Amino acid sequence: MTLQFTACTYAYRRRRRSPALREVTYRLPAGLTILLGPNGAGKSTLLKLAASVIRPTAGTVTCDELGFASAPYRRAVAWLPQTVTPLPSLTAREYVAYVGWLKGLSRADAWEGAASALRRVELADRAGEKTGRLSGGQLRRVGVAAALVHGARILLLDEPTAGMDPRQRRVFRDILAGLRGDVQVLMSTHDVGDLAEEADHVAVLEGGRILHDGTTASFLGHAPPGTAPGRTAEGAYSALLANEGRPSAVAPPASGAP
Numbered sequence: 333m334t335l336q337f338t339a340c341t342y343a344y345r346r347r348r349r350s351p352a353l354r355e356v357t358y359r360l361p362a363g364l365t366i367l368l369g370p371n372g373a374g375k376s377t378l379l380k381l382a383a384s385v386i387r388p389t390a391g392t393v394t395c396d397e398l399g400f401a402s403a404p405y406r407r408a409v410a411w412l413p414q415t416v417t418p419l420p421s422l423t424a425r426e427y428v429a430y431v432g433w434l435k436g437l438s439r440a441d442a443w444e445g446a447a448s449a450l451r452r453v454e455l456a457d458r459a460g461e462k463t464g465r466l467s468g469g470q471l472r473r474v475g476v477a478a479a480l481v482h483g484a485r486i487l488l489l490d491e492p493t494a495g496m497d498p499r500q501r502r503v504f505r506d507i508l509a510g511l512r513g514d515v516q517v518l519m520s521t522h523d524v525g526d527l528a529e530e531a532d533h534v535a536v537l538e539g540g541r542i543l544h545d546g547t548t549a550s551f552l553g554h555a556p557p558g559t560a561p562g563r564t565a566e567g568a569y570s571a572l573l574a575n576e577g578r579p580s581a582v583a584p585p586a587s588g589a590p
């Protein structure tokens with residue numbers, strides 16, 4: 333599917349003069365794309381727009397021919413917000429099935445879909461656990477299962493690995509790897525070091541604008557010479573932010589210059 337932002341601006345109500353996103357034109361590529369940027373860069377805003385939770389102040393967000401925020405659009409695009417709120421009295425399977433039902437699945441399909449989605453996030457053994465008793469990391473995986481239950485083609489994940497321990501991160505990355513080919517994933521994170529290397533593409537937002545949009549290799553190519561092995565992603569990210577606004581940093585080499 334083609335998720336496309338065109339000259340998209342979004343300003344929160346009390347901050348009309350300082351838009352959170354500024355004329356962003358961006359097309360989500362296939363595979364896993366990591367969305368990086370400092371605090372307040374506009375990552376969550378971009379994800380919420382893609383999920384059609386909010387509408388652009390100017391410009392458009394489109395997903396193929398589906399009407400923005402229509403039921404088919406919301407089925408195609410699933411969003412995992414930064415905080416997954418448990419429904420403490422529901423088990424993980426009931427929670428996921430409930431979300432599937434809200435998205436239009438029949439009760440039977442939602443129930444079956446929930447079991448299969450929980451298997452995909454390696455939580456089949458916790459399906460009967462009340463969501464109020466799950467850890468933060470497990471709850472996020474339940475959130476991913478809920479996002480997958482209705483067959484979404486695009487998954488929007490807002491800092492899903494924040495606060496996870498290294499083992500949970502590993503499990504989560506394996507889950508994402510397992511989704512390859514099935515769904516397009518756009519995932520925001522502050523975890524530059526270990527995630528950028530597994531992504532197909534990297535987009536960097538700063539001040540509501542796209543600073544970088546390209547393959548992971550092209551992103552890593554921004555790392556300064558001499559960057560320590562294992563620190564390439566961090567080096568590339570820092571260099572991009574430090575060079576922002578300097579034309580020489582992004583302009584192609586001059587050709588034919590005297």
Ligand SMILES: Nc1ncnc2c1ncn2[C@@H]1O[C@H](COP(=O)(O)OP(=O)(O)OP(=O)(O)O)[C@@H](O)[C@H]1O
Pocket residue numbers: 344345346347352369370371372373374375376377378
């Ligand atoms: N509900 C809101 N009302 C007013 N301003 C908001 C609201 N939500 C976000 N903002 C502002 O919009 C800008 C972008 O915020 P956003 O949450 O999209 O950034 P972010 O890149 O996701 O940040 P973080 O990494 O801290 O989660 C920030 O300046 C923020 O203060």
